[in-house]
Amino acid sequence: MSHVHPLPPTPQTAAANREALEHLPMHDVDDFADAARGLIAPLTEAVLHADGTPIFDPSWFDFIEDDTPAPDSVHPSLWRQAQLMKRGGLYEVVAGLYQVRNNDIGDLTVIEGDDGLVVIDCTTGIESGAQAMRMIREHVSDKPVAAVVYTHTHADHYGGVKGVVDPADVASGRVPIIAPGTVRSFDRFAIGENVVAGAAMARRAQYAFGSLLPYGERGFVTCGIGNALGNPTISYISPTDPITRTGERRTIAGIELEFLYAPDTEAPENMHVWIPQLGALTCAENANHALHNIQTLRGARTRDARNFARFLDETLERWGDEAAVHFGPHTWPVWGNASVTEFIGSQRDTYKFIHDQALRFANKGWTPLEAAEEIELPPALSQRWYNRGYHGTVHHDVRAVYTKELGMWDGDPVSLNPHTPVETARRYVQLVGAERLMEEGRRALEQADYRWATQVLHHVVFAEPENTEAKELAARAYEQLGYQAEGPQWRGVMLTAALELRTGVRSSGLTSASDDSINAMPVDILFDYAAVHVDGRKAADADVLIDIALTDQHDDPHDERWHFWVRRGVLNARRGPSPSPRLSLSGPKASLVAVLLDPASAGALVDAGALMLTGDPSELDAYAALLDSADPVFPIVTP
Numbered sequence: 001m002s003h004v005h006p007l008p009p010t011p012q013t014a015a016a017n018r019e020a021l022e023h024l025p026m027h028d029v030d031d032f033a034d035a036a037r038g039l040i041a042p043l044t045e046a047v048l049h050a051d052g053t054p055i056f057d058p059s060w061f062d063f064i065e066d067d068t069p070a071p072d073s074v075h076p077s078l079w080r081q082a083q084l085m086k087r088g089g090l091y092e093v094v095a096g097l098y099q100v101r102n103n104d105i106g107d108l109t110v111i112e113g114d115d116g117l118v119v120i121d122c123t124t125g126i127e128s129g130a131q132a133m134r135m136i137r138e139h140v141s142d143k144p145v146a147a148v149v150y151t152h153t154h155a156d157h158y159g160g161v162k163g164v165v166d167p168a169d170v171a172s173g174r175v176p177i178i179a180p181g182t183v184r185s186f187d188r189f190a191i192g193e194n195v196v197a198g199a200a201m202a203r204r205a206q207y208a209f210g211s212l213l214p215y216g217e218r219g220f221v222t223c224g225i226g227n228a229l230g231n232p233t234i235s236y237i238s239p240t241d242p243i244t245r246t247g248e249r250r251t252i253a254g255i256e257l258e259f260l261y262a263p264d265t266e267a268p269e270n271m272h273v274w275i276p277q278l279g280a281l282t283c284a285e286n287a288n289h290a291l292h293n294i295q296t297l298r299g300a301r302t303r304d305a306r307n308f309a310r311f312l313d314e315t316l317e318r319w320g321d322e323a324a325v326h327f328g329p330h331t332w333p334v335w336g337n338a339s340v341t342e343f344i345g346s347q348r349d350t351y352k353f354i355h356d357q358a359l360r361f362a363n364k365g366w367t368p369l370e371a372a373e374e375i376e377l378p379p380a381l382s383q384r385w386y387n388r389g390y391h392g393t394v395h396h397d398v399r400a401v402y403t404k405e406l407g408m409w410d411g412d413p414v415s416l417n418p419h420t421p422v423e424t425a426r427r428y429v430q431l432v433g434a435e436r437l438m439e440e441g442r443r444a445l446e447q448a449d450y451r452w453a454t455q456v457l458h459h460v461v462f463a464e465p466e467n468t469e470a471k472e473l474a475a476r477a478y479e480q481l482g483y484q485a486e487g488p489q490w491r492g493v494m495l496t497a498a499l500e501l502r503t504g505v506r507s508s509g510l511t512s513a514s515d516d517s518i519n520a521m522p523v524d525i526l527f528d529y530a531a532v533h534v535d536g537r538k539a540a541d542a543d544v545l546i547d548i549a550l551t552d553q554h555d556d557p558h559d560e561r562w563h564f565w566v567r568r569g570v571l572n573a574r575r576g577p578s579p580s581p582r583l584s585l586s587g588p589k590a591s592l593v594a595v596l597l598d599p600a601s602a603g604a605l606v607d608a609g610a611l612m613l614t615g616d617p618s619e620l621d622a623y624a625a626l627l628d629s630a631d632p633v634f635p636i637v638t639p
């Protein structure tokens with residue numbers, strides 16, 4: 001009974017999606033005009049890898065037509081967002097400010113100054129960044145890039161930088177890179193946040209961003225705030241001009257920029273930018289045509305909903321009276337002072353509502369799931385399209401406020417020390433029998449009680465992972481939940497669950513650890529990254545000590561000498577040489593990165609003259625024996 005292809009929506013799913021329409025402000029169609037406003041050139045070409053394979057092709061979204069009602073397999077609110085997000089190209093936002101939108105998950109903004117361009121955010125990949133700059137060159141200006149601004153520490157904002165500027169121009173000081181936080185802190189979060197837990201995040205991102213799904217009405221329709229998360233070449237150049245205080249100003253090519261430092265919001269380092277000459281403002285992703293994640297489903301540190309509201313209000317206080325346009329690094333701009341202040345104020349109140357109500361319920365003893373089930377935005381907020389859950393959802397953002405403020409335990413003793421999912425599943429199957437559980441799953445499916453169906457069938461799948469009928473039944477339930485989800489990440493998770501239950505674990509090759517990002521890692525974080533590869537059990541009685549000399553860390557002489565040791569199951573590292581070295585490795589950072597993560601590569605590096613070993617080489621063998629080589633393509637929806 002197993003199906004490789006997705007099944008149609010059930011009549012109950014179709015009815016649920018039709019019913020959802022009744023509660024949506026479908027009469028408000030302004031976004032369609034705004035998303036099209038100022039178009040200079042549409043996207044016509046695919047973004048390609050060097051070998052010609054496509055990273056993103058605008059024709060992939062041709063199945064989403066304008067003015068067509070949502071198919072029964074897509075929530076109507078999500079379909080509308082997909083219709084808006086499939087539009088892309090080069091746009092004039094106001095005279096002198098341009099955006100290339102939707103050739104990537106992130107957008108690139110250019111401000112034309114007297115004798116140069118200021119680029120704000122660079123898209124995710126070198127390829128999309130370069131394509132965006134080609135469009136700017138062709139239609140707007142061929143003035144040189146005079147500065148790059150990263151609004152925050154996420155890869156879809158810095159990853160395309162080497163498609164935008166020549167690293168030599170940054171190194172020479174000709175082109176500053178302006179970014180929030182100290183350089184060290186930006187590096188730490190930009191690289192550390194996405195790499196040290198990167199394998200888990202990349203695998204979970206494949207679910208949340210639907211990157212394993214086919215494009216289509218029964219598959220991927222949009223990721224909500226941009227186009228598909230492809231597999232571009234992510235580059236990195238460290239910032240050179242840090243912004244650490246609100247009110248700091250820079251003048252670049254005659255363009256004045258003023259900054260509001262907004263850390264611990266959508267990203268750990270974040271800032272808003274005001275361009276007084278143009279009356280133009282960006283709150284980065286703290287204000288967007290979507291409710292954002294307080295907790296991303298790919299996994300990342302939990303964010304502070306209160307801070308979103310705090311810094312949005314401070315932005316209104318500072319520039320609200322003068323702002324004529326808001327542009328973001330995702331979705332489309334908002335024009336006109338009344339609309340801009342309503343947009344920012346409404347987003348502020350949405351985050352604050354979620355924060356305040358979650359804690360109100362917490363303080364009454366409600367657990368996270370109970371509060372998430374109960375809390376709804378008031379109509380004054382929910383009837384604004386931009387507050388709807390195209391990235392975060394009220395449901396999982398409420399739970400995230402609990403995580404941020406109260407931590408991992410929901411306070412119910414039963415969840416403090418429960419059995420693992422497999423053990424729990426075995427016990428349920430032993431108690432009632434797989435057949436009885438499947439019967440209940442079939443009954444729940446029949447009655448369109450899909451949430452319950454997944455919960456019941458989960459026990460059979462985890463107790464009997466070879467039970468293809470149970471897996472197919474669970475897939476059918478997840479599939480309908482996906483079709484009914486307004487949030488694209490929920491849709492992605494549910495439909496990917498169905499796909500993998502039917503066809504097994506897959507990989508889109510998505511990774512967060514690009515060569516550039518690993519090589520740009522601050523040295524101490526590099527040791528943090530190596531440390532999470534140490535198998536604590538194997539290393540329980542280890543005694544390894546290795547000295548490191550980095551021959552290319554001239555910028556920071558502090559970072560030239562290090563030593564690390566593994567004892568008691570733990571890798572620690574310190575600056576400076578060890579008191580009694582056993583083995584010293586010397587070479588450029590790239591070689592040391594390779595050896596730390598893959599000690600077997602040492603021989604080839606020595607042969608190539610890229611690494612020197614002095615002392616007892618058996619220390620390296622001992623280290624190699626302690627590393628875990630886990631497959632990053634791990635199962636999620638099966639044990």
Ligand SMILES: [Zn+2]
Nearest residue numbers: 106154156285
């Ligand atoms: Zn982003």
